[in-house]
Amino acid sequence: MTSYAYFFGxxxxxxxxxxxYAVRWVCGKEGFDLDVEETKEFSCCPVPGIFxxxxxxxxxxxxxxxxxxxxxxxxxxxxxxxxxxTSLLKATEYLQDPKRMGKINHVLAQIGKKYTGVPKxxxxxxxxxxxxxxxxxxEVMTSDIGIDAIAERVTRPLNNIKVAVHYGCHYLRPTENQxxxxxxxxxxxxxxxxxxxxxxVDYEDRLDCCGAGGGVRSHVVDLANSLTEDKCRNIAxxxxxxxxxxxPFCLLQFDNAQKxxxxxxxxxxxxSQLQALSMGIDPISLxxxxxxxxxxxxxxxxRGA
Amino acid sequence: MGExxxxxxxxxxxxxxxxxxxxxxxxxxxxxxxxxxxGGKDVMTCLQCGNCTxxxxxxxxxxxxxxxxxxxxxxxxxxYTLATRWVCATCYRCYEHCPADINPAEVMIALRxxxxxxxxxxxxxxxxxxxxxxxxxTVKPDQEIEKIRTELGLGEVPTKAPEYSxxxxxxxxxxxxxxxxxLVGIEEEVKx
Numbered sequence: 001m002t003s004y005a006y007f008f009g010x011x012x013x014x015x016x017x018x019x020x021y022a023v024r025w026v027c028g029k030e031g032f033d034l035d036v037e038e039t040k041e042f043s044c045c046p047v048p049g050i051f052x053x054x055x056x057x058x059x060x061x062x063x064x065x066x067x068x069x070x071x072x073x074x075x076x077x078x079x080x081x082x083x084x085x086t087s088l089l090k091a092t093e094y095l096q097d098p099k100r101m102g103k104i105n106h107v108l109a110q111i112g113k114k115y116t117g118v119p120k121x122x123x124x125x126x127x128x129x130x131x132x133x134x135x136x137x138x139e140v141m142t143s144d145i146g147i148d149a150i151a152e153r154v155t156r157p158l159n160n161i162k163v164a165v166h167y168g169c170h171y172l173r174p175t176e177n178q179x180x181x182x183x184x185x186x187x188x189x190x191x192x193x194x195x196x197x198x199x200x201v202d203y204e205d206r207l208d209c210c211g212a213g214g215g216v217r218s219h220v221v222d223l224a225n226s227l228t229e230d231k232c233r234n235i236a237x238x239x240x241x242x243x244x245x246x247x248p249f250c251l252l253q254f255d256n257a258q259k260x261x262x263x264x265x266x267x268x269x270x271x272s273q274l275q276a277l278s279m280g281i282d283p284i285s286l287x288x289x290x291x292x293x294x295x296x297x298x299x300x301x302x303r304g305a
Numbered sequence: 306m307g308e309x310x311x312x313x314x315x316x317x318x319x320x321x322x323x324x325x326x327x328x329x330x331x332x333x334x335x336x337x338x339x340x341x342x343x344g345g346k347d348v349m350t351c352l353q354c355g356n357c358t359x360x361x362x363x364x365x366x367x368x369x370x371x372x373x374x375x376x377x378x379x380x381x382x383x384x385y386t387l388a389t390r391w392v393c394a395t396c397y398r399c400y401e402h403c404p405a406d407i408n409p410a411e412v413m414i415a416l417r418x419x420x421x422x423x424x425x426x427x428x429x430x431x432x433x434x435x436x437x438x439x440x441x442x443t444v445k446p447d448q449e450i451e452k453i454r455t456e457l458g459l460g461e462v463p464t465k466a467p468e469y470s471x472x473x474x475x476x477x478x479x480x481x482x483x484x485x486x487x488l489v490g491i492e493e494e495v496k497x
Contacts (some may be wrong), residue, residue, distance in 0.1 A: 290453055
């Protein structure tokens, strides 16, 4: 059985604790009971829009530090965020270059760490190493647990709910790093949504960016919001009850941006929260009160009112 | 050539001379090489097909055209690229659609590297770097959220634990070793 290490990143613990609760609940005893462990020494992944954009050496050092922690416990990193996923995955690819790995290890020696990758097999006396595995929550759910198992555990099917799925750019692109889903026609989150009993609605430009990434939200918030407005208009036209995403930064953008152009807004949640709802969790544990857009309309509909 | 056309063309020419004239002193011959140094591909192989602009979500909204920026890079017009580099959302759609396989998003990232080394540093970079060194994360902990965490039984964020100070020291060492602290100006935050 595969063992994992939680990697929650920055946004989930500090802005959306409900997502953290949902992920722990779904992966824990009440849910699929995965072998997943806390690694308290993880730092920021670091965020690609800031560190990968301003100094790649620093970015790789900090990412390599996180990777060594999972390497030493022989665990796969279970990321819940597209940003963490793309940043750490890209770092493992950069570290495949032996020259670069040597340079990084030279600095990591100052803090007593070394990145080698994890042993895959031995050929004679040579150990063949492979990079530390970086996994996305959605990928773990669909390939390690399986859609059928997800559907089996549903105790409260979300039959009357229409969901607009937003995948997020770094889940889909660039494809030289990602192979978990088809970048032009992704299906995995939709499958989880359907397994939970809800209906995933199609809407125009569903693969478009939410607008937050790459430092745009931090730099020109109006620009980021205007991109979100376009998406929300299309989502509203499809009459969706909520937006479901696999990325907390997209969640944050949808959640915060909506108050700049609409009064009520469409509730937004992480895919793990939707799963937890279908598995019969008490919605009060999902921390919807930390969301800016109220989830009341959705919860009322769920109760069948 | 008809009279009208002539007038139009001469008018256009004058306008070009007035506003858009580029003399050699503005060009930086090694600019394409500099972009490659920071991980961008060779912009000289760009065909100027415009696919990148067509699929760019930001180009739809503002006067930022990916193709034009690549053109400026080809010419070596560094100062023209400085104003727009931080509006790229790094969605990598341009990369998926580029027939010359240039990966314009990585070119934008290389341009950010260059701009930072020119001293053009947007404030949020400094804020994020400071948060990283102080809290180990780029998002600052929030008291209200801490309360909700306790209510949910999640406990405090791991970065608040006393043992985490060792991690913060490690981050400081790494940030200092790569000279990132002096690059973005957070030397006083780094504690070794």
